[in-house]
Amino acid sequence: MTRATDIVELSDQQRLVRDSVREICEGYDDEYWRERDREESYPTAFVDELGEHGWFGILVPEEYGGAGMGTPETVVMMEEIARSGGGFTASQAVHGGIYNSVPIVRYGSEALKREVLPAVAAGEEAIQAFGLTEPNAGSNSTAIETFAERDGDDYVVNGQKIWTSRVDASDYILLVARTTPLDEVEKRTRGISMFLVDIDEAVEAESLEMKSIPKSASTAVHAFELWFEDLRVPANRLVGEEGAGFYQVLDGLNEERLVIAAECVGLGELAIDRAVAYANEREVFDRPIGQHQAIQHPLAKAYAQVQAAKQLTYSAAAVVDAQTGTDVGARANMAKYLASEAAFAAADAAVQTHGGFGVATEYDVERYFREARLTRLVPITQELVLNYLGEKVLGLPRSY
Ligand SMILES: Cc1cc2nc3c(=O)[nH]c(=O)nc-3n(C[C@H](O)[C@H](O)[C@H](O)COP(=O)(O)OP(=O)(O)OC[C@H]3O[C@@H](n4cnc5c(N)ncnc54)[C@H](O)[C@@H]3O)c2cc1C
Incomplete structure (x- = not known):
């Protein structure tokens, strides 16, 4: 399947992450994800393989056996996992295992770190x-x-x-x-x-x-x-x-939110790739349906929305990495909001493009649609994100 053009430039390190993760993902085809969805069975083989390659240690410092990378690399990893065909299901199967180690890294006692983090980084134990x-x-x-x-x-x-x-x-x-x-x-x-x-x-x-x-x-x-x-x-x-646990939850939340945004971006890109492939191939009235603007425009619009959300996500991730002390709260919340909406628009357009097959499980877009809908609810609802922007960014009165 051809991938829609990416407009975000990646660093060498990010490219390395993307290519390594993509290689693992390629071992798990659409049928693998279809089966997981149908049988409601956890993608154990996929998660275990990522673990064996050390990906659960992406945010664990090197002294505890991890890769010691940061948000710019994690957004690439998680976008790629979603985009490679697994969608939000695949990224959600992995997400907790990466992010739940962060409070241990930042706040755990030395003994707890030594006990837990090397096993997490090696994929032997999970804090999912x-x-x-x-x-x-x-x-x-x-x-x-x-x-x-x-x-x-x-x-x-x-x-x-x-x-x-x-x-x-x-x-x-x-x-x-x-x-x-x-x-x-x-x-x-x-x-x-x-x-x-x-x-x-x-x-x-x-x-x-x-x-x-x-x-x-x-x-x-x-x-x-x-x-x-x-x-x-x-x-x-x-x-x-x-x-102080609530403050520990809040610390790191913006970075995690950017990674959720990246997962939504990956899902949106996946839905668009699928829809474009189908629109070029399916012929009705003696022409490919993709020739109709009614099919083209929603896809083009969703593509623009997904890429805009991606730009914001990646630029905010770069700021987090620079550790300049810049508050990325506004950017992280906007990125999550926009990326969820963009993924939903993309999945909705992909379902429409497929006509009746939009709801047939064999074309996968109905799964992407269910997942895109879910991203508007978790890990935080869109309304609560807007509350944050209204109050903390725009200076409006607190609503709750
Ligand atoms: C599949 C899934 C996986 C999850 N995984 C986890 C997990 O691993 N760990 C975990 O702790 N939680 C998890 N959650 C919980 C998730 O974070 C909550 O569902 C979410 O935060 C919303 O809480 P709620 O469902 O109680 O909705 P409610 O708080 O009851 O909200 C209901 C509706 O009212 C709106 N609303 C509420 N208050 C306001 C307000 N002040 N202003 C405007 N609108 C408002 C909400 O936006 C929403 O639309 C998961 C949820 C799902 C569905």
Whole structure:
């Protein structure tokens, strides 16, 4: 399949990342991803191969066995994974395993880093799961109720999480819980802490129960409802400072948001490539359907939107890398917003281009459409992104 022209110039290092990742992705064809979607089965072979090649250590410093790269390389990696045919399903199967190591790198004790990071970088262990969202809190993250109470050398965790992805593909959950009750903190963002929970230990102790949530998009990447009952977590599994967990979540969020944007860009590019190939090939009324402007224009428009989002994503990623202290919050949020909308426009146009086959699973674009729709909801809804821009960037009154 011909790829639509890329307008972003890559550095030598970025090109190297793109080519290496592409080579791995080429081993997993459309049928592989179709099967994962149909059977709702996690892409284990694909994820394991990336792990064997050290890609889960892309953000882990070299002294802990990682590649010590940064956001400019990670956006390329994740865009390529989505674009190579796996779409948002493929990138989401990988995303947590890369990003959940970042708080350990930045805030973990030296002992925790030495214990966990080399195994993550070597693809031997995974921190794929991140548990923040709760049924009663939703987008209002500081309203979480899961509580970790200090008891001797342990914390005792009780509570419930919802939508925790990839628990079945992970050795650990990076868990966010309150350690000081909401009514005892001066700011809602205080009194929240982060823990590294060993999943096998928690299940064996009968302190963790889980149930998969049936859903219709990215079916291969499972999300779970979790119940913690008197789960004892050793105090040395506290990540960073007690009470500062919410700030640790926020730190690094912009970089992660840029990578999500890159995944949306990859998905949008994939949908456009597919639609263009079909539009050139399919003939009705004795001409290729791509000759009609009704087919051309939505694709051209989506292409422009995807490439604009990509420019913003990559330029912001470069600023993060330069570590100039520049606040990339506005750019990261705009990139995520625009890239989700662009991916949705691209997938929608791709479905329309395929006519009736737009909803046939064998042409894949209906899967891209479901995934593109999902990107407008996760990891944060478009509305919450707009709230950020309205308040923090435009200076409008806080709305919530
Ligand atoms: C497939 C999937 C995987 C996920 N994986 C994870 C994971 O691994 N870990 C994790 O912690 N979470 C995960 N999530 C949860 C995800 O982050 C939340 O679903 C998301 O943040 C929205 O929360 P909510 O679903 O409770 O929606 P709600 O907060 O109930 O919001 C419902 C609607 O109201 C809007 N709304 C709410 N408040 C406002 C406001 N102040 N202003 C304007 N609009 C508002 C929202 O934008 C949304 O449209 C996942 C979700 C899905 C669907």
